[in-house]
Amino acid sequence: xxxxxVAVLLAGAVALSARGGENRxxxxxxxxxxxxxEYGRPATLDPITSNDMVGxxxxxxxxxxxxxxxxxxxxxxxxxxxxxxxxDNRIYTFKLRRDILWHGSSGAAGRRVTADDFVGTLDLxxxxxxxxxxxxxxxxxxxxxxxxxxxxxxxxxxxxVNGLGRLSFKVVPTFALxxxxxxxxxxxxxxxxxxxxxxxxxxxxxxxxxxxxxxxxYHRGRPHIDxxxxxxxxxxxxxxxxxxxxxxxxxxxxxxxxxxxxxGDKRFNLYPYNALSYTFFGHxxxxxxxxxxxxxxxxxxxxxxxxxxxxxxxxxxxxxxxxFAPGSWAYNLDVKPLSFDPVRAKELLxxxxxxxxxxxxxxxTEEGSPLEFTLKVPIEKENETIKRVVLAFQxxxxxxxxxxxxxxxxxxxxxDDVFVNHDFDLMIAEWAFDDSADISTLFHSKETGAWRNNxxxxxxxxxxxxxxxxxxxxxxxxxxxxxQKLHALLADDQPYTFLWTVTNYAAIHKKVRxxxxxxxxxxxxxxxxxxxxxxxxxxxx
Amino acid sequence: xxxxxxxxxxxxxxLERSASAxxxxxxxxxxxxxxxxxxxxxxxxxxxxxxxxRVDRDQARFLLGLSHIREAELYRALSFLSADVGLAxxxxxxxxxxxxxxxxxPLFRGLxxxxxxxxxEAESALAxxxxxxxxxxxxxxxxxxxxxxxxxLKGRRPSAVVEAEVEGVDLDVPDVEDASDPxxxxxxxxxxxxxxxxxxxxxxxxxxxxxxxxxxxxxxNKFGRFYAGYTLFFLGETAEAASLLASxxxxxxxxxxxxxxRVIKAASSEPEDVAALWESTRDYPEAVLLWNELxxxxxxxxxxxxxxxxxxxxxxxxxxxxxxxxxGLAALSRGPQxxxxxxxxxxxxxxxxHANKNKIEWxxxxxLVALAAANYSNNDYPQALETLFExxxxxxxxxxxxxxxxxxYAARQKAAGDARIAN
Numbered sequence: 001x002x003x004x005x006v007a008v009l010l011a012g013a014v015a016l017s018a019r020g021g022e023n024r025x026x027x028x029x030x031x032x033x034x035x036x037x038e039y040g041r042p043a044t045l046d047p048i049t050s051n052d053m054v055g056x057x058x059x060x061x062x063x064x065x066x067x068x069x070x071x072x073x074x075x076x077x078x079x080x081x082x083x084x085x086x087x088d089n090r091i092y093t094f095k096l097r098r099d100i101l102w103h104g105s106s107g108a109a110g111r112r113v114t115a116d117d118f119v120g121t122l123d124l125x126x127x128x129x130x131x132x133x134x135x136x137x138x139x140x141x142x143x144x145x146x147x148x149x150x151x152x153x154x155x156x157x158x159x160x161v162n163g164l165g166r167l168s169f170k171v172v173p174t175f176a177l178x179x180x181x182x183x184x185x186x187x188x189x190x191x192x193x194x195x196x197x198x199x200x201x202x203x204x205x206x207x208x209x210x211x212x213x214x215x216x217x218y219h220r221g222r223p224h225i226d227x228x229x230x231x232x233x234x235x236x237x238x239x240x241x242x243x244x245x246x247x248x249x250x251x252x253x254x255x256x257x258x259x260x261x262x263x264g265d266k267r268f269n270l271y272p273y274n275a276l277s278y279t280f281f282g283h284x285x286x287x288x289x290x291x292x293x294x295x296x297x298x299x300x301x302x303x304x305x306x307x308x309x310x311x312x313x314x315x316x317x318x319x320x321x322x323x324f325a326p327g328s329w330a331y332n333l334d335v336k337p338l339s340f341d342p343v344r345a346k347e348l349l350x351x352x353x354x355x356x357x358x359x360x361x362x363x364x365t366e367e368g369s370p371l372e373f374t375l376k377v378p379i380e381k382e383n384e385t386i387k388r389v390v391l392a393f394q395x396x397x398x399x400x401x402x403x404x405x406x407x408x409x410x411x412x413x414x415x416d417d418v419f420v421n422h423d424f425d426l427m428i429a430e431w432a433f434d435d436s437a438d439i440s441t442l443f444h445s446k447e448t449g450a451w452r453n454n455x456x457x458x459x460x461x462x463x464x465x466x467x468x469x470x471x472x473x474x475x476x477x478x479x480x481x482x483x484q485k486l487h488a489l490l491a492d493d494q495p496y497t498f499l500w501t502v503t504n505y506a507a508i509h510k511k512v513r514x515x516x517x518x519x520x521x522x523x524x525x526x527x528x529x530x531x532x533x534x535x536x537x538x539x540x541x
Numbered sequence: 542x543x544x545x546x547x548x549x550x551x552x553x554x555x556l557e558r559s560a561s562a563x564x565x566x567x568x569x570x571x572x573x574x575x576x577x578x579x580x581x582x583x584x585x586x587x588x589x590x591x592x593x594x595r596v597d598r599d600q601a602r603f604l605l606g607l608s609h610i611r612e613a614e615l616y617r618a619l620s621f622l623s624a625d626v627g628l629a630x631x632x633x634x635x636x637x638x639x640x641x642x643x644x645x646x647p648l649f650r651g652l653x654x655x656x657x658x659x660x661x662e663a664e665s666a667l668a669x670x671x672x673x674x675x676x677x678x679x680x681x682x683x684x685x686x687x688x689x690x691x692x693x694l695k696g697r698r699p700s701a702v703v704e705a706e707v708e709g710v711d712l713d714v715p716d717v718e719d720a721s722d723p724x725x726x727x728x729x730x731x732x733x734x735x736x737x738x739x740x741x742x743x744x745x746x747x748x749x750x751x752x753x754x755x756x757x758x759x760x761x762n763k764f765g766r767f768y769a770g771y772t773l774f775f776l777g778e779t780a781e782a783a784s785l786l787a788s789x790x791x792x793x794x795x796x797x798x799x800x801x802x803r804v805i806k807a808a809s810s811e812p813e814d815v816a817a818l819w820e821s822t823r824d825y826p827e828a829v830l831l832w833n834e835l836x837x838x839x840x841x842x843x844x845x846x847x848x849x850x851x852x853x854x855x856x857x858x859x860x861x862x863x864x865x866x867x868x869g870l871a872a873l874s875r876g877p878q879x880x881x882x883x884x885x886x887x888x889x890x891x892x893x894x895h896a897n898k899n900k901i902e903w904x905x906x907x908x909l910v911a912l913a914a915a916n917y918s919n920n921d922y923p924q925a926l927e928t929l930f931e932x933x934x935x936x937x938x939x940x941x942x943x944x945x946x947x948x949x950y951a952a953r954q955k956a957a958g959d960a961r962i963a964n
Contacts (some may be wrong), residue, residue, distance in 0.1 A: 327923030
């Protein structure tokens with residue numbers, strides 16, 4: 001007998017009464033404009049090829065999935081109104097709402113979302129020619145079937161923990177793509193997306209502003225705020241100044257150094273959230289020197305991470321010991337960060353075969369050339385903090401005889417180097433995770449290839465085995481034990497030099513009310529935000 | 542560095558002014574105390590004690606006493622959160638048929654229920670554990686002793702730790718790691734550890750403050766007496782507290798202290814006119830929080846509930862953060878029907894130093910625990926864990942709470958499995 005799950009509607013009861021196109025019943029006014037600043041611009045605006053956090057947040061404004069999450073992290077109905085799960089937990093049958101329309105746009109105006117769209121989306125994700133970070137999470141979908149116009153059945157290869165949450169992927173109109181079978185990154189759809197979300201794209205300006213209008217037909221009720229604009233900034237300092245000088249109303253991730261200044265400004269509210277993120281140096285294991293564990297460990301011992309955190313982030317963060325943030329359930333509290341120990345670093349390098357130095361003080365390889373690496377740094381235009389971090393890193397490594405050449409690259413070019421061409425020795429970046437603590441795409445040996453997350457080409461059979469066990473078990477305590485082991489293994493193996501997690505704060509003008517933030521996707525509840533009528537006037541241009 | 546104009550800060554200032562001119566030796570300790578680095582403050586004092594003058598020694602003792610009080614209050618707050626989280630984790634474990642069969646689950650569930658004051662449930666769970674053939678004789682004996690303790694406490698209010706002290710029951714419970722399945726390692730920690738640390742801290746406070754109350758001079762004597770009485774109140778020695786404060790000369794302390802003394806005395810013997818006592822003390826937030834400890838009946842209960850709910854509106858930006866934290870915990874303990882945990886979180890967050898979010902040098906540790914508890918109540922487990930991670934760097938005994946909270950989070954999270962590069 002099938003288990004029938006009654007759809008859990010969003011807390012607040014607005015969704016219970018609102019139908020597509022109706023005003024929300026919460027008594028809050030419509031109107032106003034919200035301009036938010038981001039450091040960097042999204043590479044793509046679609047949910048299939050997008051692989052960075054700026055892109056993820058925009059797609060949360062433009063798209064929906066079968067299910068979503070409540071402010072208390074419960075799975076709730078979104079485009080599906082109800083679902084059944086088979087007794088073996090493999091077949092999920094979703095009954096769709098009948099009032100979901102694609103954003104009015106060329107050829108799609110007024111067109112209803114149907115089961116075909118979900119079948120098409122999953123087929124697209126799984127197509128070998130689609131380059132997407134979603135490949136790995138959805139490899140477990142065995143079949144997607146249109147049962148009727150409004151019913152779609154998704155069969156998994158095996159039951160998994162959080163099956164319902166996993167099926168929260170965003171649906172796209174495959175009929176609107178150049179090629180409905182697979183998604184190429186140069187498909188115009190990636191820059192002119194059509195979704196079902198609370199906001200629809202109006203335009204991307206020559207300056208890169210992404211201007212979005214409220215979706216009047218939104219199934220949960222028209223969002224209150226009329227217009228949302230993403231303004232990208234290439235300079236973190238200017239980003240903060242834009243807030244203080246009223247060019248923007250919100251910064252999604254306030255620079256840690258600026259928190260004190262904004263905290264003292266009565267015009268803004270600060271919202272802490274935990275994106276379970278951490279910063280790291282990645283080591284390209286295709287480099288024969290970095291393939292040696294002693295070299296990677298030496299790099300970790302050579303670097304005084306606490307000093308860097310104190311100096312460049314004013315101590316506003318925590319040094320970490322492994323592949324999870326301290327706020328994660330998977331963080332192994334028994335594993336301590338490697339200490340700052342340049343003597344140990346030199347010992348390890350010597351053990352790895354690097355004991356001779358050249359005239360310039362740098363260690364020499366067997367071939368007689370300096371032991372040197374190129375560190376590729378993503379930087380739009382100006383990021384003082386990152387510059388200081390990498391300069392300090394370069395200096396620390398110089399002290400132990402390792403040469404580091406810094407190469408600053410614009411964000412898109414950096415992504416190509418790292419994710420596509422693997423053209424780097426070292427890189428620096430920050431990962432953010434949802435609550436699942438799923439690091440499989442980062443470290444499993446099969447997750448290599450263009451736009452896959454294991455861009456360092458890490459391969460460790462023991463880690464592979466543990467990752468597979470974690471993915472296939474339904475036992476959460478077993479997942480916990482496995483993740484603790486992974487933490488200890490990776491802390492020892494150092495595929496990354498694990499650095500720190502910094503304080504996440506959004507700064508939002510007080511005129512924006514009823515703010516709820518989803519820590520990973522950020523804008524999940526934006527449709528409920530509002531601006532009081534008397535504070536709506538005024539342009540931000 | 543932002544400091545609230547706290548009651549304690551005023552106390553310290555008063556003591557500074559009244560001290561002799563030469564007391565550079567305590568300046569460092571005072572600074573450490575202000576930064577909430579209480580153990581380090583005590584070490585700094587200990588190293589100087591032998592060379593201090595009489596007056597300076599009084600000040601030093603007072604600082605020692607206060608540092609223990611702060612620690613006691615912190616552990617009290619942690620204990621409150623720990624009981625909640627521990628029970629939630631045991632409940633999650635018991636959902637699995639396989640883990641229900643483990644002897645540790647009913648045993649530790651019973652111990653957490655004992656800690657939470659749920660004595661009837663504790664007796665039942667511990668009785669089950671006491672009969673478990675999967676436990677060694679030593680563990681069965683422990684379960685039996687705890688079952689008897691729970692039975693004796695049914696229908697009464699004292700804490701298990703207090704009663705155990707009275708009855709001479711040894712409360713030490715070794716930590717357990719169950720690796721019977723090496724792929725599923727479970728850990729169980731002593732549920733009463735934090736409450737035991739709390740009791741120890743209160744007693745340490747008393748050992749420093751009692752001599753001051755007896756023999757101290759000037760302001761040190763007055764504050765020593767007040768805080769000794771305050772400590773006795775929280776140790777459950779209400780009669781002794783009342784006796785110590787009976788002839789308390791309040792003329793040099795403020796009305797806030799006066800109000801608290803009167804409420805503390807009321808704990809020992811109900812005053813003739815409770816309503817009048819309430820009316821004359823309700824304007825003092827610290828006194829209101831003490832009333833909450835007494836859990837009075839009507840007609841005070843309703844008025845207390847209203848007053849507690851309205852308290853945050855009267856907290857200035859410079860309000861005592863310890864007091865704000867205590868309010869938060871009092872609010873959370875009354876449950877979401879009384880006040881939504883989100884509203885508690887918003888009220889507490891106003892007093893947080895966001896630029897130094899979880900640093901104890903910038904935020905009162907008890908306020909941080911209240912924030913962690915509010916985050917937990919709002920299912921924001923990452924934030925709670927992050928705060929506890931920082932607190933654990935400075936205070937012992939948190940590992941069990943952290944482990945259990947990670948377990949609750951792991952059991953309840955429903956995420957898709959996504960990871961993204963941040964720009």
